[in-house]
Amino acid sequence: xxxxxxxxxxxxxxxxxxxxxxxxxxxxxxxxxxxxxxxxxxxxxxxxxxxxxxxxxxxxxxxxxxxxxxxxxxxxxxxxxxxxxxxxxxxxxxxxxxxxxxxxxxxxxxxxxxxxxxxxxxxxxxxxxxxxxxxxxxxxxxxxxxxxxxxxxxxxxxxxxxxxxxxxxxxxxxxxxxxxxxxxxxxxxxxxxxxxxxxxxxxxxxxxxxxxxxxxxxxxxxxxxxxxxxxxxxxxxxxxxxxxxxxxxxxxxxxxxxxxxxxxxxxxxxxxxxxxxxxxxxxxxxxxxxxxxxxxxxxxxxxxxxxxxxxxxxxxxxxxxxxxxxxxxxxxxxxxxxxxxxxxxxxxxxxxxxxxxxxxxxxxxxxxxxxxxxxxxxxxxxxxxxxxxxxxxxxxxxxxxxxxxxxxxxxxxxxxxxxxxxxxxxxxxxxxxxxxxxxxxxxxxxxxxxxxxxxxxxxxxxxxxxxxxxxxxxxxxxxxxxxxxxxxxxxxxxxxxxxxxxxxxxxxxxxxxxxxxxxxxxxxxxxxxxxxxxxxxxxxxxxxxxxxxxxxxxxxxxxx
Numbered sequence: 001x002x003x004x005x006x007x008x009x010x011x012x013x014x015x016x017x018x019x020x021x022x023x024x025x026x027x028x029x030x031x032x033x034x035x036x037x038x039x040x041x042x043x044x045x046x047x048x049x050x051x052x053x054x055x056x057x058x059x060x061x062x063x064x065x066x067x068x069x070x071x072x073x074x075x076x077x078x079x080x081x082x083x084x085x086x087x088x089x090x091x092x093x094x095x096x097x098x099x100x101x102x103x104x105x106x107x108x109x110x111x112x113x114x115x116x117x118x119x120x121x122x123x124x125x126x127x128x129x130x131x132x133x134x135x136x137x138x139x140x141x142x143x144x145x146x147x148x149x150x151x152x153x154x155x156x157x158x159x160x161x162x163x164x165x166x167x168x169x170x171x172x173x174x175x176x177x178x179x180x181x182x183x184x185x186x187x188x189x190x191x192x193x194x195x196x197x198x199x200x201x202x203x204x205x206x207x208x209x210x211x212x213x214x215x216x217x218x219x220x221x222x223x224x225x226x227x228x229x230x231x232x233x234x235x236x237x238x239x240x241x242x243x244x245x246x247x248x249x250x251x252x253x254x255x256x257x258x259x260x261x262x263x264x265x266x267x268x269x270x271x272x273x274x275x276x277x278x279x280x281x282x283x284x285x286x287x288x289x290x291x292x293x294x295x296x297x298x299x300x301x302x303x304x305x306x307x308x309x310x311x312x313x314x315x316x317x318x319x320x321x322x323x324x325x326x327x328x329x330x331x332x333x334x335x336x337x338x339x340x341x342x343x344x345x346x347x348x349x350x351x352x353x354x355x356x357x358x359x360x361x362x363x364x365x366x367x368x369x370x371x372x373x374x375x376x377x378x379x380x381x382x383x384x385x386x387x388x389x390x391x392x393x394x395x396x397x398x399x400x401x402x403x404x405x406x407x408x409x410x411x412x413x414x415x416x417x418x419x420x421x422x423x424x425x426x427x428x429x430x431x432x433x434x435x436x437x438x439x440x441x442x443x444x445x446x447x448x449x450x451x452x453x454x455x456x457x458x459x460x461x462x463x464x465x466x467x468x469x470x471x472x473x474x475x476x477x478x479x480x481x482x483x484x485x486x487x488x489x490x491x492x493x494x495x496x497x498x499x500x501x502x503x504x505x506x507x508x509x510x511x512x513x514x515x516x517x518x519x520x521x522x523x524x525x526x527x528x529x530x531x532x533x534x535x536x537x538x539x540x541x542x543x544x545x546x547x548x549x550x551x552x553x554x555x556x557x558x559x560x
Contacts, residue, residue, distance in 0.1 A: 001349075003369040007215060008208040008240050011201050013171050014087045014178075017239060021048035024215075024241045030076045031245040031260060035120065035142070042076050044241070049165070050076075050158055055084035056166040057157030058115075063137060065089040067112055067180070071097055071104065072119025074225040074246045077141040077154060079234070081117040086178045086197060087168040090115075093180045094226035098550050101125060108136065111180050111192060111414070115139060117154060174198040177411055181228055181357055192414035199360040200232075202407040206380035207236035211329060211351075212368035213264055215241035218324070220262045222247045222271065224550040228361040229332055233266040254278070254320065261322030268332035269339075270552040272350070273472065276339045279317055279346075292317075296345040310347030317346055329353055329365070332551050334446070334465050336472045337374050344373075352376045354444060356432055358410045358423070359383075363402075363432075364444050375443040382406050386429065387438055391461075397437040401450055403429035435463060452556055454484035456493050460533045467534060471497060474522045478502040479546050481559045485538065496538040497523065498559060500545055516541050 011017045021029070024044035034040050042050075058064045068085040070092060072078055085092040093111050095104060097119070108116065115137045118126060123140055127149045130138040143155040179195040219237055221244050223230035237244055245260035247253055253271075283289050292314075299310050311318065318325060328343065331353035340350040351368055354376035355361030363385065366377035379385040389400015409430045412420035423431045435453070436446040448463020455461055464482035471480040479500040484493040499519060506515055519539055527535040546554040 001212075001369045001371075004212065006209055010205045010208075011239060013174060013197055013201060014083055015168050015170060017201075017204070017235070018048050018051055018083065018087060018168075020239065021045065027241065028243045029238060030079075031243065032075055033246070033248040037248075047076060047080070049162070050080050051084045051087065052165045052167070053158045053161035054080050054154065055088035055168055056161030056164070057159070058084065058090070058161075059088055059166055060160055061152065061157060063115055063152075066114040066137075067091040067093060069093040069095050069108055069111065069113040069116040070118075071095040071099075071116065071226070072121055072141060073097060073248075074221055074230075075119065075141070076246075077117075078119070078225055080158075081141075081154070082231075086200075089168075089171075091178055091180060094228075094231070095182070096224065096226050096550055097121060098224075101129065105129060105133075107182055107190075108133070111182075117141060171197055174201075175411070177414075180414060183357055191416065191419060193357050194411040194414050195360050196411055198407055199410060200235075202382055203232045203355075203360045203362040204235050204239055206362050206382060206408065207232060207365075208239055210365045210367070210377075210380050211236065212327060213237065213240050213242060217242045217264045218245065218260060218262050219243070219264050219266065220245045220247055220253075220256055220260050221266075222250070222253055223266065223268065227551050228357050229268075229355055229551070230266065232355075232360070232362060233329065257321045257325070258319075259322075261324045263324045263326055265325065265328045267328055267330050268552050269330055269335045270333070272328065272330055272339055272343070273336065275321075276342055277475075279320070279342075282320075283317075296342075300345055308347075310345070314346045318348065321348075327351070327368075331355060331376075333553055334469050336469055338473050340373060354434075354446065356434075358430060359404055359406075359432075360408045360410065362408060363404055366443075372439075372441075372443050375439070375445050377444065378442040379404075379406075379444070380408075383408055384429075385438065385442075385444060387436070388425070388429075388431070389435075393437060395437075395439075397439060399437045399447065400435065402432045402434045402436050402444065402446070404432060405429045454482075454493065454495070456484070456533060462495065462534055467495070467497075467530070467536065470526050470529065471499070471523070471536075474519075474526060476502055476505045476519060476522060479554065481546060481554060481556060482536070483559065494537050495535065496540060497536045498540045498542060500542050512541065 021044040026043045028041045029044045029047045030042050068090050070081045082092045093113055117139045120142045138150050139152045139154055140150055141154045143153045175196045177194045178197045181193045182190045247256050283292050295313055299313055325348055327349045329351055335352050343350045351366040353365040354363045362380055364377045364379050383406035386403050387398050387400045388403050389398055391399045393399045433450045434446055435448050435450050448465045452464055453461050467482045468480050471477050477499055481498045483496050485496045523536050547558050548554055
């Protein structure tokens with residue numbers, strides 16, 4: 001691919017982002033489902049007007065410059081609450097809608113939230129909590145909420161503000177805390193990350209500068225909106241001027257791809273894996289796997305000669321995603337390169353990105369015009385990366401902890417100076433906890449998490465994520481986690497794969513012994529591709545999925 005001109009305006013602050021929306025006029029910013037399941041749209045101008053109206057409504061009700069928690073499904077109103085809170089001097093606190101009520105209450109207390117804006121999902125759930133916490137103003141997103149319980153609602157505040165909108169001032173301090181984000185983990189172990197307006201805008205600008213998206217693109221938003229990865233990418237898409245269709249349910253995601261016909265997607269690897277499996281299941285049903293694989297091989301060779309016929313050869317397959325899908329940004333977890341290559345061979349480009357909440361979140365993205373599959377790309381503009389380590393890998397590169405410095409890096413952890421000090425080096429680099437290396441071109445390769453490393457008796461370090469990528473390529477395995485089991489006889493460590501099988505790949509009457517035997521055979525074949533000390537020596541089969549976060553990462557700390 002060739003380098004193309006990036007068509008966007010760098011934003012200085014959130015007020016600037018809002019003002020740029022008016023340049024897009026009546027163009028649709030969001031397609032979304034209403035409470036009756038009907039598709040509605042909102043234009044860029046109407047969206048910007050509602051942000052200003054809600055911000056003005058908060059101001060006139062004495063609720064501006066407060067700490068505002070926001071919880072619920074993705075919707076235009078969620079974005080309106082988030083952007084208005086920041087633009088009008090407040091602090092936005094995105095919360096995971098999958099949290100238990102006791103966890104929500106705990107996070108409200110820990111963050112010092114003074115306001116909470118919530119979707120209809122919580123109208124009934126929050127009724128008792130609102131009575132217990134008169135110090136917090138509860139604002140439902142929908143006006144049908146119980147009027148005797150909630151003294152405010154979002155529609156009323158928007159109506160108040162729309163009468164005579166107040167223009168938010170240019171922020172005096174871009175380094176003030178504007179967002180509080182809780183990291184994944186249990187209520188007690190989650191840290192509260194403090195981000196500034198400069199952090200947020202830096203990541204939006206970096207995404208726009210490095211990702212090959214355009215104002216003409218249509219996206220379908222499928223990831224949880226409270227997560228900084230999805231939020232950053234969505235705000236970058238808004239700055240581009242894209243159209244964003246909001247998926248209403250994971251059960252309907254393929255149907256919605258066909259309905260909204262996206263040209264681009266932002267996903268985590270689990271979605272890509274699921275999509276890949278569905279593609280090949282359909283191909284196998286038609287007994288065409290050998291034929292399609294052969295055509296992919298021919299197409300790949302033709303592509304290397306400058307002849308691209310992928311969109312014609314695989315038109316029927318691409319039609320499952322609406323027929324227009326050309327590019328996917330994937331991040332949040334290790335990406336199976338075989339699956340990524342499948343999509344590239346079919347005519348859908350996949351680029352891997354890397355980020356972490358504490359870096360708001362963007363650190364790097366594979367370069368669209370000079371891609372290196374297997375890498376997460378070089379550091380984005382305004383961000384520096386160095387490797388803190390001394391081990392030299394088989395390629396001659398230094399392996400160690402990935403450390404980051406830049407305007408994207410957080411202010412620190414809220415009310416936890418000790419934890420903040422622990423993650424910064426003496427010269428101001430943030431320690432990500434991820435391990436990897438840089439090649440000669442500055443491209444980052446991630447090999448694992450520092451805290452999940454398995455140290456063998458010979459001193460060798462094994463990163464389970466690396467082996468799990470190989471396990472992922474075995475079609476009989478749905479999910480896996482690699483752990484080190486101490487031997488009862490000596491001080492050795494046995495590399496063990498805990499596996500949740502894909503039971504659909506086995507006969508219905510298959511016994512546990514037959515399933516285990518088949519998995520062992522496949523893993524023995526896989527082991528031949530690995531050096532001796534990284535080979536799996538034992539397996540444990542489970543009959544339930546691993547517990548996951550809302551971004552579909554396995555909660556490794558709960559695996560025993």
